[in-house]
Amino acid sequence: MLSAFVRAFRTPDLRRKLLFTMAIMAIFRVGSFIPTPGVDYGNVQQCVSQIDEANSLLGLVNLFSGGALLQLSVFALGIMPYITASIIVQLLRVVIPRFEALHKEGQSGTAQLTQYTRYLTIGLAILQSTTIITVARSGNLFPGCAVPVIPNDSVATILLMVVTMTTGTALIMWLGELITERGIGNGMSLLIFTSIAATFPGAMWSIAGGANGATNFAIVMVVILLVIALVVFVEQSQRRIPVQYAKRMVGRKMFGGSSTYIPIKINMAGIIPVIFASSLLAIPGLAAQFGDQSQEWVIWVSRYVARPEAPLHLVLYVILIIFFAYFYTAITFNPDEVADNMKKYGGFIPGIRAGRPTAEYLDYVISRITAAGSVYLAAVALIPTIVFIILDVGANVPFGGASILIVVGVGLETVKQIESQLQQRHYEGFLR
Template sequence: MFKTLRNAWKIEDLRKKLIYTLIIIVIFRLGVAMPVPFLDPGSLSEMVNATGSMLGYINMLTGGAFAQATLFALSVTPYINASIIIQLLTVALPPLERLAQEGEEGRRKINRITRYTGAGIALALAMAYFALLKSRNAVQYTEGWQGWFAAAVIVLAFTAGSMLIMWLGEQIDKKGIGNGISLLIFAGIVSRLGTMPATIYNYVVGLINGFKAGGDLTQLNLGGQIVYLTAEGTAAYPWYYILYLLLIVVLMLASVVFVVVMTSGERRIPVQYAKRVVGRKMYGGQATHIPIKVNMSGVMPVIFASSLISIPGTIKSIFNITGTGFWATFLGWFNYNGVAYALIYALLILAFNYFYVAIQYNPVEIANNLRKNNGAIPGIRPGKPTTDFIVKVLGKITFIGAVFLMVIALLPIVVGNLTHINIQLGGTSLLIVVGVALDTARQLESFMLMRHHKGFLE
């Protein structure tokens, strides 16, 4: 990865694209730190940072802007939602399906529809976010014409910030390198890792305090989080937490390698094209393959599942539901550290993975295209047998991909329960970071190959 970046910097065209992309990312980070007037977001920090809350998940995607109620608080969330909605409607509505099949012009129209849909979603989310801020007494003016003016400024600022991010992502697509929206999400997630050195330092200090205390520690359970204190009241950790720390480091490295291998892995279905004579020339006869990626749906099933499973925890945080009543007990089943949460989370990932693959791949269409082009899978007859074979292969690959996503998504939860340590880089974040890094590296290599710089890739 770093070697590819270094070699790409030597090419003038690629260097301009990289500089342009970096400038856009800097503008994005400035917008994340730019406060919206008439707001005091301090009262939101506890609710937004609650583990397992959908607000905490949105805050992760926005790079911390959501918790601080800054200009880019909504980030790319409206655009992602609009893209998912339009993609699903493209399968369900014939007019959109025809547009998708019209080539470049159809894609431009669909992109325009997606932008308009994203603007509508951004306005709705901005109003909902304002209502949440108002309920938490984070708005300075709430009465009279001043309240109406403050509401209009806040809602329009959030909406405009979201549309500006959408435009910045499109500029990266046109003049930069990589996928613009993905790179902005990547920048937001990576920026939150800046607190990791301080976290590690505090953890090491806690280990030292634990050694000095000689094991005489007080264990407290604060909202499901286990806290250890010395007799002097300073934070401490037992000696065996060193093993936990080593285990976390090993698992993080193994997870990165696992994600890279599975993201790049694919099942290749061999295809043989028959020879045919046209005039005096012979065409066909070559052997090729149909690549089917193990992780065909990417991070989308995890995003869908995270959004749904975190709704009960978000409701519990917003309305501050406590006690032993029905709703408190029911919402308690969806505690981030609970077994029920992990099981439902895994089942949702499995279901969404199958659903997303089903709308992406059409085995009947693939089999028909092979027949039209005089192609066939060796040992499989054209027509329905080819369709059945592709369906069987897709089913196996989809299950393997779903298991992979479940392992990556649930690993931070399991490790956190065992060690009582908050894992900074969760499964969704890891998939996004690794996926964007690999995709950007592939694009850089493609640009260099097109310019025949073979020596750079050796």
């Protein structure tokens, strides 16, 4: 592995891409510490030190922003508006025929969908920044903190803060696209990777410095390594469905007669089910936070649904993850479309007739694989949480299920791209 990194930096073109990517990631982290105009930075630091970040309503968004959200920085929204916009555009392909037609047009259609995603990202950034500023003004962003984080709440100041946070989101989106075009790996994924990885050292240091620090630190490290090994093993696993293409004459040439396979990953939905489940479970907590704290339903929701360690919360979390795993897989993989394409080009699965029987067979295989994938997602999401609850590390939870899946997944994809470029430049043939 170390020799591969040395070869990567010895290759001028690849070295430029790696250095460019690391420079953009550094700029992204610097922007996470620049406070938004109108925010009292000293009061924000005082309030952040008093809250339980893991149980905060905006904990997931704060994780994806690398801690910038609770700092109310210019990059407070992080990459979350773009993620939400991308998911919405993907889901709208099922509802809006125009979006599905653009998806099938190839590169030009994909470029148009990307443009729609950018517009929607800006709209969501305006909405989310307004919401966060409103919550911060009311004091609900930092419950129990007596000092105001926005001393001057005039209309001009609020508008300036909204424009600044929205502009920060647009800048993050541009930085991610720069990495994709001129650097290594997927830009948006690497920025998410940077945000999450930046919170790990501080969280691990807090665990080591707490009660039973050495024991808890050792247990957490063992759990982290075991879960990472599980994620690597499952994410690299796939079911290969064999496909045979019949020979056919086109003019005077013979085509076809080749054998290939359809690679189906065990976890086809990726991290999306975990994000969806976490977002939906945050809604009852949001409603309870703005309700009358003396009402019975508010007390019940705060006690049994909003708390991550509550048994009902964990059960609902698992159910939602399994549901969204099936839901998102059904949207992204269409057995009928795959079967039609295979039939069009003379392909068939050995032992299965082309057309409708092939679609039914693919649907059967996908259903079985998704069952295993959804259980795997639920296990990865719950194992760290349960261990941290038992150890009572509270807000110092460094590795949740979503964090591990994103960090390991992005790391594997980036390493694969580096290896592919190394093979292009350092190919060793039969003769040395």
